[in-house]
Amino acid sequence: MNKFKDISYPKVQLTLGSTFTKDIKSLLSRKKIITEVIEKLKDDQVKMISICGMGGVGKTTMVKELIKIIEKSKLFDEVAMAVVSQDINYEKIQIQIAEGLSMEMRKDSEQARAMQLLERLGEGKKILIVLDDVWDVLDFESIGIPYLEHEKSCKILFTSRDEKVCQNMGCKVNFSVSVLQKDEAWYLFREMAGEIVDSHDINPIARDVAKECAGLPLAIAIVGRALNNEGKSAWEDALSQLRNFQSSSFLDVEKFVYPHVELSL
Structure with missing residues (x-):
């Protein structure tokens, strides 16, 4: 009998990144936000924009899609991205930004690196700094990002x-990303799981599995791919595991997805 596998897969492999970037263009709710963010980035009066939402709703995927559009349209001369995460490491952030700007970071101290970045960002080129997964207020001065009001x-x-x-953070332009509505969630789930979800004996179970993913694109993508072309028993086992887990708590997508899903990228 097939089983829906438990795994201990490195978390770094399960971040949104490239999980389903190619499919975000088909999700109207995400496409709308992307279009609105691009318009705000064109506004000279807007210096800072945030995309907010619970873990797993697709913020990183959306940002990566935005970067592709920006690079293609040449809206900015350069784009640099740094992943901040829960434990703020200013040196790591500085190095990631420097790499994105093709800089060689030669300074040893945080302050010296900040001065080097400040000088580079003040050269007059149109530059977009993308800071992903920010958990707390950042000190831009410590990083080396110019004071935006006069930049x-x-x-x-x-x-x-x-x-x-x-x-x-002083951001006045904030976009909130919510979970997917039922139709979009099912569309994405079908894209990930494949045509097997149309089978008469799998379809009712598949719809229940998709429902248990609670509209979270990350969960939908990982669960859908894990069940791609699996037999009925695997689908039933997956539904049972997801229901048992959700009945206890569903506070964080990592706690929801990682212990229950095997993903082959």
Whole structure:
């Protein structure tokens, strides 16, 4: 009998990234936000934009799609991205930004690196700094990002799970990303799981499995791919596991997805 596998897969492999970037263009709710963010980035009065929402709703995927559009349209001369994460490491952030700007970071101290970045970002080129997965207020001065109120060429786009963090960062243009509605969730799930979900004996179970993913694109993508072309018993086992887990708590997509799903990228 097939079983829906439990695994201990490295978390770094399960971040949104390229999980389903190619499918986001077909999700109207995400396409609408992307279009609105692009329009705000064109506004000279807007210096900072946030994309907020709980873990798993697709913020990183959306940002990566935005970067593709920006690079293609040449809206900015350069785009640099840094992943911040829960434990803030300013040196790591500085190095990631420097790499994105093709800089050689030669300075040893945080302050010296900040001065080097500040000089580079003040050269007059239109630069977008993308800060992904921001958990707390960042000290831009410590990083080396210019004071945006008087900066004409540099802008910041960041993602966060906490809307209060977005507000406390002084961001006045905040986009909230919610879970997918039923129709979009099913569309994405079918894309991930394949045509087997149309089978008369699998379809009712598949719809229940998709429902248990609660509209979270990350969960939908991982669960759908894990069950691609699996037999009925695997689908039933998956549904049972997902229901048992959700009945206890569903506070965080990582706690929901990682212990229950095997993903082959």
